Amino acid sequence: MRTPRGDDESRPPMRPDPPARRRFLAAAGRALLGSLLVRAAPAVTTSESNAGVTLFLCGDVMTGRGIDQVLPHPGNPRLYEPYVRSALGYVELAEAATGPIQRPVDFSYPWGDALPELDRRRPAARIVNLETAVTTSESEWRGKGIHYRMHPANAPCLSAARIDCCSLANNHVLDWGVAGLKETLAVLHQAGIQTAGAGRNLAEAAAPAVFDLPSGGRLLVFAFGAGSAGVSPAWAATVDRPGVNVLDDFSPRAVRNIGRQIAGVKRGGDMVVASIHWGDNWGYEVPREQIEFAHGLIDAAGVDVVHGHSSHHPKAIEVHRDKLILYGCGDFINDYEGIGGHESYRADLTLMYFPTLDSTTGRLRQLSLTPMRIRHFRANRASVGDVRWLEAMLNREGRRFGSRFGAAPDGALAATWS
Numbered sequence: 192m193r194t195p196r197g198d199d200e201s202r203p204p205m206r207p208d209p210p211a212r213r214r215f216l217a218a219a220g221r222a223l224l225g226s227l228l229v230r231a232a233p234a235v236t237t238s239e240s241n242a243g244v245t246l247f248l249c250g251d252v253m254t255g256r257g258i259d260q261v262l263p264h265p266g267n268p269r270l271y272e273p274y275v276r277s278a279l280g281y282v283e284l285a286e287a288a289t290g291p292i293q294r295p296v297d298f299s300y301p302w303g304d305a306l307p308e309l310d311r312r313r314p315a316a317r318i319v320n321l322e323t324a325v326t327t328s329e330s331e332w333r334g335k336g337i338h339y340r341m342h343p344a345n346a347p348c349l350s351a352a353r354i355d356c357c358s359l360a361n362n363h364v365l366d367w368g369v370a371g372l373k374e375t376l377a378v379l380h381q382a383g384i385q386t387a388g389a390g391r392n393l394a395e396a397a398a399p400a401v402f403d404l405p406s407g408g409r410l411l412v413f414a415f416g417a418g419s420a421g422v423s424p425a426w427a428a429t430v431d432r433p434g435v436n437v438l439d440d441f442s443p444r445a446v447r448n449i450g451r452q453i454a455g456v457k458r459g460g461d462m463v464v465a466s467i468h469w470g471d472n473w474g475y476e477v478p479r480e481q482i483e484f485a486h487g488l489i490d491a492a493g494v495d496v497v498h499g500h501s502s503h504h505p506k507a508i509e510v511h512r513d514k515l516i517l518y519g520c521g522d523f524i525n526d527y528e529g530i531g532g533h534e535s536y537r538a539d540l541t542l543m544y545f546p547t548l549d550s551t552t553g554r555l556r557q558l559s560l561t562p563m564r565i566r567h568f569r570a571n572r573a574s575v576g577d578v579r580w581l582e583a584m585l586n587r588e589g590r591r592f593g594s595r596f597g598a599a600p601d602g603a604l605a606a607t608w609s
């Protein structure tokens with residue numbers, strides 16, 4: 192049965208740096224600051240040292256639909272999919288596949304074994320692609336087959352993992368219309384979570400999330416959504432329309448535009464993450480245009496990490512001139528457990544990405560990946576056999592890029608590159 196749709200159609204926290212974001216917005220010719228800029232700064236502690244800055248990155252965090260239904264405050268389960276009319280249908284599918292889920296779960300439940308791993312790693316920033324709106328809006332985007340939403344009262348699910356930054360430049364943030372996007376922004380900011388890649392106008396959508404680093408520099412996270420990942424041109428933010436920071440193409444001109452944008456903000460000691468929702472949901476192919484674009488961002492636009500996502504499973508990793516490129520991080524939380532059709536990709540296996548960057552150059556010093564497996568809507572440590580499967584896949588797909596992976600004593604996969 193292929194009717195249910197899991198497809199996309201197609202430490203310690205750091206201190207936000209509101210003044211830098213304000214300068215960016217001013218430079219972009221807009222002065223619409225509002226609640227984006229007045230969030231209270233969380234307490235600062237650090238994992239950073241001269242050895243480098245460790246980040247946590249992962250791919251799609253889809254806490255809507257079936258996940259929302261098992262959290263403490265499920266929203267209206269009504270769906271507008273061709274065959275499934277209630278989000279509870281996805282809970283039933285998962286339960287049919289792997290057994291009952293005790294409801295309600297607590298807010299931290301979906302993160303499961305990822306939480307102690309985050310505590311152990313102490314990343315300086317936790318950055319995810321949030322693949323859902325956070326809203327009670329009933330204005331579903333007409334003509335779209337899948338609509339994800341999480342009830343705003345379930346936002347503590349993100350706080351439970353102390354997420355610092357959500358990329359919103361994806362093909363679901365406007366599933367519940369402009370009202371849904373605005374509520375998503377407000378709820379996340381109220382929770383002290385910075386966003387990038389969507390906003391109430393183009394200047395906000397294009398502005399980076401900015402964090403002070405204990406090293407004295409800052410972390411800048413820019414986010415972009417591409418048509419190849421199902422981001423509709425109709426969702427593009429404009430000077431006076433809310434929406435997504437849409438990437439028109441992967442041309443040298445686009446690299447130059449992004450380079451200008453980054454140059455207007457980046458200063459010595461800053462590190463730049465480009466978080467990009469691009470490409471197909473399934474398959475290991477990395478298109479030539481993505482490779483050239485990623486290289487261009489590093490060579491000519493001042494990007495230190497390319498954080499690619501949209502694929503439901505992890506893809507190849509490249510280290511280009513000592514800068515990290517994740518072509519597809521794979522999903523991290525979703526409700527696809529009972530949906531068949533792509534088993535060979537093992538999308539139930541996920542990765543927590545922990546790159547350590549040189550705090551002065553942004554160069555990759557170390558990359559460690561912690562494998563997890565989604566089961567009962569929860570991240571669980573992957574078995575030895577599953578870790579071996581991921582290791583073999585990463586080595587197979589990384590061969591053309593010169594990246595290699597091997598098991599480390601802590602159960603993670605450690606990268607080497609040439």
Ligand SMILES: [Zn+2]
Pocket residue numbers: 199322361362363420468501
């Ligand atoms: Zn997507």
